[in-house]
Amino acid sequence: MNIIPAENYNDLSQKAAKFIIEFVQSKPDAVLGLATGGTPEGTYKYMVEDFNHNKTSYQNVRTVNLDEYVGLPVENPNSYHAYMYNHLFKHIDVPEGGCHIPNGMAEDLDAECKRYDQLISSLGGVDLQLLGIGHNGHIGFNEPGTSFEKRTHTVELTRTTRRANARYFDSLDEVPTHALTMGIKAIMESRQILLIASGKDKAEAMRRLIKEENISEDFPASSLQAHSHVTIIADREALSLAYNYERRA
Numbered sequence: 096m097n098i099i100p101a102e103n104y105n106d107l108s109q110k111a112a113k114f115i116i117e118f119v120q121s122k123p124d125a126v127l128g129l130a131t132g133g134t135p136e137g138t139y140k141y142m143v144e145d146f147n148h149n150k151t152s153y154q155n156v157r158t159v160n161l162d163e164y165v166g167l168p169v170e171n172p173n174s175y176h177a178y179m180y181n182h183l184f185k186h187i188d189v190p191e192g193g194c195h196i197p198n199g200m201a202e203d204l205d206a207e208c209k210r211y212d213q214l215i216s217s218l219g220g221v222d223l224q225l226l227g228i229g230h231n232g233h234i235g236f237n238e239p240g241t242s243f244e245k246r247t248h249t250v251e252l253t254r255t256t257r258r259a260n261a262r263y264f265d266s267l268d269e270v271p272t273h274a275l276t277m278g279i280k281a282i283m284e285s286r287q288i289l290l291i292a293s294g295k296d297k298a299e300a301m302r303r304l305i306k307e308e309n310i311s312e313d314f315p316a317s318s319l320q321a322h323s324h325v326t327i328i329a330d331r332e333a334l335s336l337a338y339n340y341e342r343r344a
């Protein structure tokens with residue numbers, strides 16, 4: 096794993112945006128796998144800033160998002176559709192029809208998962224997958240214990256994850272109990288992966304990801320150890336148990 100240390104959240108966001116922008120500049124028709132959550136907000140902000148100043152074009156880019164809550168309509172501000180539109184899509188020139196997010200309102204969720212998998216393969220797979228990481232090591236919404244063999248599937252969210260995301264809702268009860276997520280199998284098929292993490296509360300998860308060699312479904316992010324092209328951009332607090340800034344080791 097290639098680790099790019101950042102000083103703080105702002106530095107991490109700038110570095111992650113630069114990484115993605117340079118990727119798109121070198122491959123203007125890239126398929127980008129995108130993530131939601133608090134961590135990528137700064138990354139998207141700097142991508143938008145770059146678009147406004149440098150006009151890096153996303154006209155030929157296609158995007159697939161990792162996940163979506165079950166039961167939140169797209170117009171709900173907490174849906175990941177709304178998140179992506181508000182933080183990124185409405186600010187850049189990516190074509191609306193080229194942006195894909197699982198449909199958590201689908202009547203038949205199994206059929207929706209199959210459709211999403213077919214869509215990803217029809218796009219030729221993901222060139223660069225952006226990931227955040229949950230406190231329990233989840234990537235996408237793949238909670239501990241999820242089989243690494245799964246592609247897009249419905250998950251029941253753990254209480255920890257619902258509690259972590261309750262900050263965006265009026266109460267914990269309003270946080271959906273289920274979500275659709277791309278599975279570890281699909282994430283691992285991405286040609287490149289960029290994982291970003293910020294803050295002290297991610298330090299233990301980063302320690303397990305970087306320092307422990309044990310690949311286990313109990314800690315979904317550990318699957319990334321078997322991927323040959325992973326870059327981690329994380330700040331000092333997130334790397335406090337895993338990386339020596341003084342020795343850059």
Ligand SMILES: O=P(O)(O)OC[C@H]1O[C@](O)(CO)[C@@H](O)[C@@H]1O
Pocket residue numbers: 130131132133134135226227228229234235236256259260
């Ligand atoms: O960036 P945050 O808000 O800490 O979230 C970390 C991870 O948790 C999720 O938001 C899901 O709970 C993921 O989408 C994200 O990668």
